[in-house]
Amino acid sequence: MNLIEILFWVVVIVSVTFFLLGLKSQKGKPKGLVDGQLADCGAAPNCVSSEADTQPEKVVPPLRCTMAEAKAAVQATGGIITTDSDDYVSATYMSKLFKFVDDVELRKDGDVVQIRSSSRVGYSDRGMNRKRVAAIRAQLGANLPPEV
Template identity: 45%
Template sequence: MYKRMTILTVLVAMGCVATRSLNSLSRPQHRLGVTHGRLADCPDRPNCVSSTASRPSQQLPPIPLTTSPPSAMEILASVVKANPRSRIVTQSDHYLHAEFRSRILGFVDDVEFLVDENNSVIQFRSASRVGYSDLGVNRRRMNELRDQVTVAQQQAR
């Protein structure tokens, strides 16, 4: 019995290490960036949310833009950096792409922000790279980030 438990424990540990290693090598399965002034729409999977999603189940309200675009980009960058297991991949005058990793298995989610001056909002999109459902992780994260950015913009005024 003890030998079986030891073997099972080793196999589970090896599976976790292999999964984490493969997740670190994963590439986005969806288009990233800005096309014609918009972020890409979410794929037909529940592990994506966006302020510009065409499907109601994937929609969240955008972040109000209450500071200048340069100030908003600074705030976005500082809020993202303050979150554990996150890193900024790309940042320009109006666009930011970050990666967020899950705590245990290191699953990667791509998070994008686009400062939309014409509509005085910050559009966003958050999508998991692998799997089908994320059990609401992207929705919770984006609600939290929206709240953090909104408060930081109010404090910056």
């Protein structure tokens, strides 16, 4: 085999692997609430949460808005609402190329909305979930506190 053939097969194997991971992520579901709070982010750096109190690198501030405003901002940024109640909302975002699914979860907490954004599969998200929360925050407007 020459170098071009080897590169071809590497690209094919990597593409198939990402395609299969994308399919796997489509069959998952959001973590949901755990003891009345958003689920912990875990060890992988592919999640941010306003309730990530034990991992400072994963913390984002809660949203200072109503649940209706937060839902509208999620939808305006490309999220598809999958669960909708008065105090909990989950939504999915899908990547264009390999169809990876990420979850955004919202929990009403007094006068703020707690938020969690996480990838269903993989290890790193290259900061995508933090950027998604920033986009939702920007959609909500200037009345929100700046991101930490």
